[in-house]
Amino acid sequence: MKIALIGQKGIPARSGGIERHVEELSIRLARAGHDVYVYSRKHYTQYQKNKYKGVNLIYLPSLKTKHLDAITHTFFASLDALRRDFDIIHYQGVGPSTLSFIPRLLKRKVKIISTFHCRDQFHQPGHRPHGKAGRGGQHPQGGGGRQKGYCRTVSRGIRPGQPPVLPPCHGPGGDADHPILGLVEPGADPDCR
DSSP: OOOEEESSSSSSSSHHHHHHHHHHHHHHHHHTTTTTEEEEOOOTTTTTOOTTEEEEEEEOOOOOOOTHHHHHHHHHHHHHHSSOOOSSSEEESHHHTTTHHHHHHHOSSSEEEEEOOOGGGTSTTTTOOOOOHHHTTTTTTTTGGSSSEEEEEEEEGGGGTTSSEEEOOOTTTOSSSTTTGGSSOOTTTTTOO
């Protein structure tokens, strides 16, 4: 399968849990025989080659500011993904997942997965999203969380709309046969709307 990962800063990881998660996941997928592409920001890593441990790297620009870096890079990556023949596009994080509607609308056959690494609205003390769009996009129940597709969380405590402790949740047939969900830790949530 041809798989894209969007929303992270890049690999190899210099810091950050999301980047380390993406690095491990993408390398494992590549070793399993998948054609894996990770969208990266040039300013994040000094590594400027097109491949890293079997993973294809795509460098795109972004507006390098505190509030626009991630969303502009995700926007450009989402547009770039439209011209490529991906089977799966895997968004990393709640904020980047709000742009998953782009391939959902324009490339209906591609499978979309969103991984929520934290509840962004609780990430920083005193942080309050601005306006209705900010509240919807910064909460797992808004943005990518309500759209059809796969949604996973890295912890049961941050599953959208669910209490902090839950029994394992698996869709029909379980996660083991899914090319990405079968390679990650148990408890991945198919379509956690």
